[in-house]
Amino acid sequence: MFQRWKESITPTDIVMWLIGGTLLLMVIWGSVATLVAGKYTGRHWIDFVIFGLAQGSIYALIATGYTMVYGVLRMINFAHGEVFMSGPYTAYFVAAAMYRSDFLDKHPFTALFVIFVVAMAISTMIAYFLEKIAYRPLRGAPRLIPLITAIGASFFLQYMFRGLYGSGFQAYPVIKIFEGAWVIFGIRILKFQLVVIVAAILLMAALYSFIMLTRAGKAIRAVSEDKEASSLMGINVDGMISTTFIIGGMAAGAAGVLYALMFKQVHFFMGFIPGIKAFTAAVLGGIGNIPGAMLGGIFLGLIESVGPSLFLDGLGIPAPYQLKDAIAFTMLVLVLIFRPMGIMGERLAAKKA
Amino acid sequence: MTQTRSLWEHGVKTGIIGGVAVLVIALVGMVESFHRRDIIAEVITMGQVLLLIGGVFIGYIAAKRTGSDESLAPGLNAVIGSSVTGGFLAFLVIVGRLINLRAVLVNASPMLYKLLTLGHKGVAGIFIILLIGMGCGVFAAALFYLPRLTRRVIILSLSSMIIAGVLQDLIRPVIAAWGPVAVVSEWLFTGNGLTVSGSISIVILIAVVMTAWALKGQDIKSGYGNLSGGSQRGIKISAFFMLAVVLLALPHILGLFLSEVLTIVGLYVLLGLGLNIVVGYAGMLDLGYVAFFAIGSYVTAVLTSPELGFFSLTFWQALPFAVVLGIFFGVLLGIPVLKMRGDYLAIATLGFGEIIRILVLSDFLRPWLGGAQGAGKIPKAAIMGYQFITPQQIYYLILAGCILVVFISLRLKGSRLGRAWMAMREDEDVAQAMGINLVATKLLAFATGAGFSALSGAIFASKLGSVYPHSFNVIISINILCLIIVGGMGSIPGVIVGAAALVGLPELLREFAEYRLLVYGAALVAMMILRPEGLWPEVRHKMELHAEEENNIGEPEPSTAT
Incomplete structure (x- = not known):
């Protein structure tokens, strides 16, 4: 037993364990040092956690789109971040118009509903046509080809929206009733963060029940299980792939509005980094696995928000918050190396490889 | 009824797609900014030519897609297609004059409408657009019927x-x-x-x-074929000699500005050839390639810049360190991703690239690398008193680098290692079964690619005299990827053509520079769908893609509903 185990170790495995071990030691060392130093109080940590939850639930919503598309097409829809961007960027103009006419302050819920509808409609449209124009002709092509297409589509969409709407940052109008904070069980929570978390949870519940309970959801699951068999069972595979993109687009559009509510600005490049992070979240949860993507998103959001202060501050690194993206990307690389099947992705792991 | 419908169906459908495409082109501002450059002075501008080409192209596609036996049907469809496209632009002008689109679409300016209607106001302008659309259709139809x-x-x-x-x-x-x-x-x-x-x-x-x-072309070709081996070689050698003379004289022919463009193209050729080994030969999609470029630049900066004040080596003393460290990092970042394939590899390398950029930018490494302000005062290279300062002089440095790298690439391609890379690109498992050591082969690909990139980075640092983290954006990786894909993956002339077209052109056409990523993105998608082997394909790669097509011929064409 031990003998066989010893034989299967290669020098590269040892190098990887060394890297992994070093990082783990650094994380532990940093955390202990930070906690001992006591620079942050409990209040700080709670704020970090809530911020992380809000951010993570946005990642989770985007990640479901990645994971569903990966499920049915076995490709990374690199342009999903642009689907996410297109909705809220277009809805910004609606929001700004409503803000100028005071509609936003008088009927905030109706206004918010309109913003959501516009954003989701645009994102859905972009996702649908993206699949139809760019990806559909490439069914059955070698694996690199759809990925390169997706990268191309991603940059095309970014710069198309840059050309259409301009290259500057647009400040999203502030919705007054979501300003300020609530105190719940003695914990002070910024209102918009709570709204983001609750809205994201509701949307995820709706999405999950669509996938698990409806006929179309069942068909999508069947297609991601086995395309040929499901087409033999009378499922319209192309139609289900389109449906997947539509649902992913709706989730991304809604996530985009939540993102805009949280960070209060939109920009043509805003989808790129969240897109990669949401992909990280999808991989974390096990790509192809919807609840996994949701958990992965929330986990990533938490790590990103708590991580810089917890791990890096203790190591004496100045301005640790600058490195939060580096933490997210390191997580991505580590997960891809050590557990490519993700936290919950056992089923798919065998099929991949 | 059904007969007539199917007659003009293709024309309308193509026209709608084309109309949306032309609207996008107009509204992203391309037409207007290209309008500033005349093709024929005072007669026609690049913006107008762009629209006309679009109109004719759409008409031609509409004609081509008509499967009807009727001899008039393609022509009819061409006219309909182009007219529908014209109709979209006319619609834009009408809507744009009624409501202010500019609040949302920044480029929907009065200037654009004026340009589209050739300066005519009111209904006349609308008719002019429709008429031009129809004219494009007629021209397309004529083209279609000509031999x-x-x-x-x-x-x-x-x-x-x-x-x-x-x-x-x-x-x-x-x-x-x-x-x-x-x-x-x-x-x-x-x-x-x-x-x-x-x-x-x-x-x-x-x-x-x-x-x-x-x-007569066929005669000349066969005449060349009939020449004796000796004189064929003679022609080849003299052509090679002429090429060498032209390359050496180029900066003096072109002048300062164009030499600057050439040096940029040269740097991208270096980068492209490096990525070509990783992606084109070995088939590993590396999106974090810019990291090695950054490493090459920063190593040079740290070793030479008096501003950072660690060492003050000369460029030539620093260069080997830059390349060796680049190779070292290539291997170091290659080890973790050895087991990944395809899309996972792409994302992991993208992550690496971003991590390096974020680290360089951070305050954490600021004392060593200069943070967001970068590092300056990097000395220029010099050989025995000859300084490489102006673009015309640096050109020779880059040319030497390119020749070296082209030579290495050419020699590697046919070597045992090169063939192992290509075998791995086609099928990793089979390659391994044939006795290829995947670990060593992959790491060598990463190392070689990283080495070329670091060389390019070192020259870049010396050329600019300073390095900033913002020069090492993920966009650079995408640019390099685009140029090797457009040129043809795995093809050395393809990389050079790709670099000239994708990097040189935007430098020459200032109007174009703003839209380069838009066009690159569209080009990537179009290339992958229409011509995945690239503009100047590598013979073997093309053969493989063709073999695939031949296999697919038996199956019915997938119907494109749009």
């Missing part, structure tokens, strides 16, 4: 005229520098574009040459 040879001659001669107009900044100084030939330049160009007589003569010249070539 193949005539069609090619017309398209090629017209496009050479357009290219001559587009590249006037390149062509004019070159011709003007040649003393007596300068008269030609004065005759061809005026003000901001071609003269009318100049453009007509270009069209005629190219048409004559094309026709002659089409009629």
